[in-house]
Amino acid sequence: MSPIIRFDGVHKTFGDGPKAVHAVEDVTLDIENGEIFGVIGYSGAGKSTLVRLINGLERATSGTVWVDGHTVSALSEKQLRPLRTDIGMVFQQFNLFSSKSVAENVAYPLRVAGWDAVRRRERVAELLRFVGLADKAQARPAELSGGQKQRVGIARALASSPKILLADEATSALDPETTREVLGLLRRVNAELGLTIVVITHEMDVVKYLCDRVAVMEHGRVIEMGAVYDVFSNPQHPATRRFVGTSLRDRPSPEVLDRLAATHPGTLVTVGVQEDTGSSARIMRTFADNAVDGAIVYGGITEIGERPFGSLTLSLTGQATSIGQALAELRTFTDVQEYPALTGRERA
Incomplete structure (x- = not known):
């Protein structure tokens, strides 16, 4: 062109x-x-x-x-x-x-x-x-x-x-x-x-x-x-x-985060989902490989030019070292945002 x-x-x-x-x-x-x-x-x-x-x-x-x-x-x-x-x-x-x-x-x-x-x-x-x-x-x-x-x-x-x-x-x-x-x-x-x-x-x-x-x-x-x-x-x-x-409206507001923290016992994180950095299946596989359970509590995936994009907010439970390792692996291919100040608790 x-x-x-x-x-x-x-x-x-x-x-x-x-x-x-x-x-x-x-x-x-x-x-x-x-x-x-x-x-x-x-x-x-x-x-x-x-x-x-x-x-x-x-x-x-x-x-x-x-x-x-x-x-x-x-x-x-x-x-x-x-x-x-x-x-x-x-x-x-x-x-x-x-x-x-x-x-x-x-x-x-x-x-x-x-x-x-x-x-x-x-x-x-x-x-x-x-x-x-x-x-x-x-x-x-x-x-x-x-x-x-x-x-x-x-x-x-x-x-x-x-x-x-x-x-x-x-x-x-x-x-x-x-x-x-x-x-x-x-x-x-x-x-x-x-x-x-x-x-x-x-x-x-x-x-x-x-x-x-x-x-x-x-x-x-x-x-x-x-x-x-x-x-x-x-x-x-x-x-x-x-x-x-x-x-997108795919990421929780501070008010929603407060409610999620009050009702979910795990560590809250938001993980980006992009076509060229990993699908939701790859994200969940990373958690499984590290013996971390991740329950989806918020998020949204949309299409831009027929390519998926959005984010998922999850409540994670498992050993602290395992969660840390899983998040480190995720950061190699997508955006990860943790909310440790909301929970005020140590990882099990």
């Missing part, structure tokens, strides 16, 4: 003087042709400004943004128009015309682009079949569910056969089941149509399910970036660890 989008030392500042807002600060990253790239951050992190720099709705204060071989900041508004036809956009609030039918909403960008009526009808019918709404062509947006509205939004964004699709919080207004359906559709768009997709979100679950790589933003800066599995399994920045924690 080769980059279709590139940021090189990009800054975007709104206003001047002491009240200036530095929305994007010194961002350098490449987005490869054909990948699904996630940009995640809390509100105000600068992620929406970043995506608006891609289609030229905002211009960089300094630095360079390249899109499909074009330097966006060097293009006039007139020169940007053909580039924007290669960039579709899906919005959080759908942005549909309430007075127009589903077919008319999808046809709107084609009408603006000057397509004749016959070509418009053919293209709209093709797109509505692709997103599973062929039977809703004459319905109005008010007659649709949230998921159906977003499918219309995706069909409209695909109307001009773009190379890049920008999805700005595209699932934030949807319930979990509908979110998964829309994310599945975006996967199809990427796999079957070959589009590069840039996903802006504050939801790590979206990144986990959909994206190949992710950039984490805070205060306008990219603080961490990499393959989604690597960022999940070994987050380096505190903000990234918070995002991962909200998605």
Whole structure:
């Protein structure tokens, strides 16, 4: 793959003087042709400004943004128009015309682009079949569910056969089941149509399910970036660890640990489970080989890119030396966290 989008030392500042807002600060990253790239951050992190720099709705204060071989900041508004036809956009609030039918909403960008009526009808019918709404062509947006509205939004964004699709919080207004359906559709768009997709979100679950790589933003800066599995399994920045924690919920909170310590007589430990460092079967085999009993009392395993990841919290009983040896062996291939201060007791 080769980059279709590139940021090189990009800054975007709104206003001047002491009240200036530095929305994007010194961002350098490449987005490869054909990948699904996630940009995640809390509100105000600068992620929406970043995506608006891609289609030229905002211009960089300094630095360079390249899109499909074009330097966006060097293009006039007139020169940007053909580039924007290669960039579709899906919005959080759908942005549909309430007075127009589903077919008319999808046809709107084609009408603006000057397509004749016959070509418009053919293209709209093709797109509505692709997103599973062929039977809703004459319905109005008010007659649709949230998921159906977003499918219309995706069909409209695909109307001009773009190379890049920008999805700005595209699932934030949807319930979990509908979110998964829309994310599945975006996967199809990427796999079957070959589009590069840039996903802006504050939801790590979206990144986990959909994206190949992710950039984490805070205060306008990219603080961490990499393959989604690597960022999940070994987050380096505190903000990234918070995002991962909200998605996995696989490690007990201090309150839960207190309850577990009160009800389980063994030594409490949390052990990471990763595809490339060992499965739960390998972990349990290590305990068995050292004559240690391990009862699972908390945890969760999820899939990231069809690869398992998560952690298990166990209550261990056995000889102190045996437990120590087992944990030492586990640390050679996975993360181990002990909670000795909770128990206040010696190992038997």
